[in-house]
Amino acid sequence: MNIAYVSNVVYPFVKGGAEKRIYEEGTRLVKRGHSVTVYGRHFWDGPKEQEFDGLTLRAVSPERELYAGDRRSIGEAVEFSKDLLRPLQRHRREHDVVVASVFPYLPVLTAGLVTGIARTPLVTIWHEVWGPYWNEYLGAMGPAGRAVELCVTRVPQYPVAVSGVTADRLAGIGPARESIAVVPNGIDADRIGAVEPVSTGFDVLFVGRLIEEKNVDALLQAFDVVAAEFDCRLGIVGDGPARETLERTAEDLHHRDRVSFLGFLDDYDEVLAQMRAATVFASPSRREGFGITLVEAMAADCTVVAVRHPQSAAEEVVGDAGFLTEPTVTALVGGLRSALQGERPQTQPTVAAKRYDWDRIAEQSERVYAHAVASYGST
Structure with a gap:
């Protein structure tokens, strides 16, 4: 398979759980014979597109501060989502499946638009479902955050949750529980x-x-x-x-x-x-x-x-x-x-x-992505 990951931040240039999962999983999938491209911000030195540990890194947006004060920057998410559109659209026919890390939500909408046009399956990785927590995180803007999260659940996708708890919470606001695969995060x-x-x-x-x-x-x-x-x-x-x-x-x-x-x-x-x-x-x-x-x-x-x-x-x-x-x-x-x-x-x-060893997690993810490719258009 030719697999594309969408993540505004890219490991190891930015440290975090979601981006580390993409790196650990992606490098193992390359060893298993797949091609892997990561669409992200240009956090690394050198050209916008380059090979790194077997992955093709493709920068679609410049490096930028991710936080505004103590909270993730909404402007950053908007900018990355906008900048993602043309490169992903340009390369849409290269990929058998697009895998989007859900947070910060808006890039999933861009990925959903492009995959819908390209008739390519979109897999989403849900690390958390915030629901009412949006009100605590954003205060008066909380309802807007909840609305965006709900909107993302409506994008045609093959959802993956990192735990049964997260899958249950996701099912409470969107996809049917039986449609959500559970593939945990991993370790070495x-x-x-x-x-x-x-x-x-x-x-x-x-x-x-x-x-x-x-x-x-x-x-x-x-x-x-x-x-x-x-x-x-x-x-x-x-x-x-x-x-x-x-x-x-x-x-x-x-x-x-x-x-x-x-x-x-x-x-x-x-x-x-x-x-x-x-x-x-x-x-x-x-x-x-x-x-x-x-x-x-x-x-x-x-x-x-x-x-x-x-x-x-x-x-x-x-x-x-x-x-x-x-x-x-x-x-x-x-x-x-x-x-x-x-x-x-x-x-x-x-x-x-x-x-939870990464080798096992990569095998589980491989099965999910292959299922999405094989079943897309027949469901």
Whole structure:
């Protein structure tokens, strides 16, 4: 197959889960005999079109800042969608299937227009479905965000969700549940296992963007309780708009000297080295479309403590390979206490993590794309 991916950001020049999925999956599909082109912004050095690790990178829009303040730039999404139209239209007959990463939504509308004209199947990758969260994210503009998300669900497509939770939420606003394939995000399990741990790690580690939904304030409060019982330290890796508030919360803890904010770590191996050295990986997030850090932590052989929540796929992803609690301080105390006492989950975390190895994910995606090509026009 000749496969085209549409993503305004391109890994490894921009680091993020959606673009990393395209890179890891795409490079493996090339090794399996397919041709892969990525349409994105010109974040790399050199010509607008070039080969990179077997992929054809095709820049359709110049490099641009992705954020306006703490939120993704609407203007950036509009510009990329506009700039995508002519190049994708020009090369439309080269591709057997177009695969669009849904966020930031507007490029899917452009891809839907071009694939409709070219009579080419469009596969969409849904990492999250925001629904009511739009109101919190955009305030007064929230209804507009929800309208765009709904509009994208109406584009003729073969939808793929990264988890059953995300698939269920997508079915609630658009496609029939049986039409949505579930193909999770992945990891390189062997690479994670080969990373050398840092010499002095943390007993409890959190990795993620510091936003309200990650529920890190509850983790801080729970850690303060267990720190009275155990000689332990908490490391928080990540940055975000809630960092200053969380740092103030940490200052009020009885055991504030055992909490460290490491900020955002540019080097992925440095993050993995922290995971490899940690005893417990705590992720109290109330909203996760998938939760790739959970799988990375399991591959690093951490004991994962995560929470159950209707808007989170953590229970689906972790299963019995970690401890799952309610997203409250009291419940988190129980989970942390069990893990710090040395209790281990029913399933070995490293074994569970191998289900998400990128080689397996690429094979699953290959089947979805082949099905879209074979069935397009007959459904």
